[in-house]
Amino acid sequence: MKAWTIDKPNSIMLQEIKENEKPINNAKIKITLASLTTFDAKAFKGDLAGIQYPFIPGRHAVGIISEIDENNSYGLLRGQRVIIDPNISCNNCYACKTHRQWECEKMKIMGVSSEGLIRDFASVPITNLYQIPQQISDIEAQFIEHTSIAVKTFNELKVNEGEHIVIIGASVLGIIIAQLALYYQAVPIIIDLHQDKLDIASNLGIYYTINSSVNDPYERIKQITGGRNCECSVFLANSNEKIQKAFDYASVGGKVAIVGWDYTAEIMNGNMSGILSKQLTVIGINNGQKQIPAAINMLAKKAVDVTPFISKEIKFEEADKGIKDFSQNPLMYHKIFIKI
Numbered sequence: 001m002k003a004w005t006i007d008k009p010n011s012i013m014l015q016e017i018k019e020n021e022k023p024i025n026n027a028k029i030k031i032t033l034a035s036l037t038t039f040d041a042k043a044f045k046g047d048l049a050g051i052q053y054p055f056i057p058g059r060h061a062v063g064i065i066s067e068i069d070e071n072n073s074y075g076l077l078r079g080q081r082v083i084i085d086p087n088i089s090c091n092n093c094y095a096c097k098t099h100r101q102w103e104c105e106k107m108k109i110m111g112v113s114s115e116g117l118i119r120d121f122a123s124v125p126i127t128n129l130y131q132i133p134q135q136i137s138d139i140e141a142q143f144i145e146h147t148s149i150a151v152k153t154f155n156e157l158k159v160n161e162g163e164h165i166v167i168i169g170a171s172v173l174g175i176i177i178a179q180l181a182l183y184y185q186a187v188p189i190i191i192d193l194h195q196d197k198l199d200i201a202s203n204l205g206i207y208y209t210i211n212s213s214v215n216d217p218y219e220r221i222k223q224i225t226g227g228r229n230c231e232c233s234v235f236l237a238n239s240n241e242k243i244q245k246a247f248d249y250a251s252v253g254g255k256v257a258i259v260g261w262d263y264t265a266e267i268m269n270g271n272m273s274g275i276l277s278k279q280l281t282v283i284g285i286n287n288g289q290k291q292i293p294a295a296i297n298m299l300a301k302k303a304v305d306v307t308p309f310i311s312k313e314i315k316f317e318e319a320d321k322g323i324k325d326f327s328q329n330p331l332m333y334h335k336i337f338i339k340i
């Protein structure tokens, strides 16, 4: 097996990995398409504290099952095309033992705190594999995890039709959340400092976009909502905005979701008094593990369009050049796709 390994900041090499004995509940997957994310580019550059080197990057991948116990209780068979859920629960903590794996206290994430997927073959727990229908291409499937987190955000916020939902951060995840808002007939308002990201949202039919480097979102939101503010507020942990804004834009009795992966959260200090004065409900969301089947369904029926995020595709042998390019031009790509 071959894998790209970041051994220290700004250094990546293709290594031969010894195949360990496959655990009984694992399947062997031939990876066919994987992707590099902003996280990988930052980790390569040495910009993320707490990363343990060496590590194999890549949190998202699609592959074909090459070896599996065909008596598995999930009906998965050799030759099937699957998406790999990168969240690995421990199966041993209280949450896991009470069948709430998505709240696992010792959750590991492939490509972050466990080996990643920029590799030719991977041994993966069978419970982390999901068949994907033919309506979803390999590239579209690279966005299933984002979509699952977006679905969870909606489930947790219990957004009603016609309600306003402000999304702070027009990242890939932020824009997918806004698309789900349209799907569920809520009214999304998306805020970012970068006009090009807001333009992507506009082109996808998100009517209210606010460039916070040009306009004061607070005043604009008051106008849009008739002075009430937003029933739901979503703060993307990597938005580079102040957490306090999520409380400022919420209505009295509103709900606030803080969404992202733990490692994307900058220091989120801010004035928290709005939580009390407005009696807000605050929810933290860092994975959408339970919602992956729903996310697959959303992508298959095109409720979420990821076309604007599809850009550069490179060969496996060029992954080193790809990650260097990404780290030097972080605003140029949403992801870089690697054909394996």
Ligand SMILES: [Zn+2]
Binding pocket: 089, 090, 091, 092, 093, 094, 095, 096, 097, 103, 104, 105, 106, 107
């Ligand atoms: Zn656990």
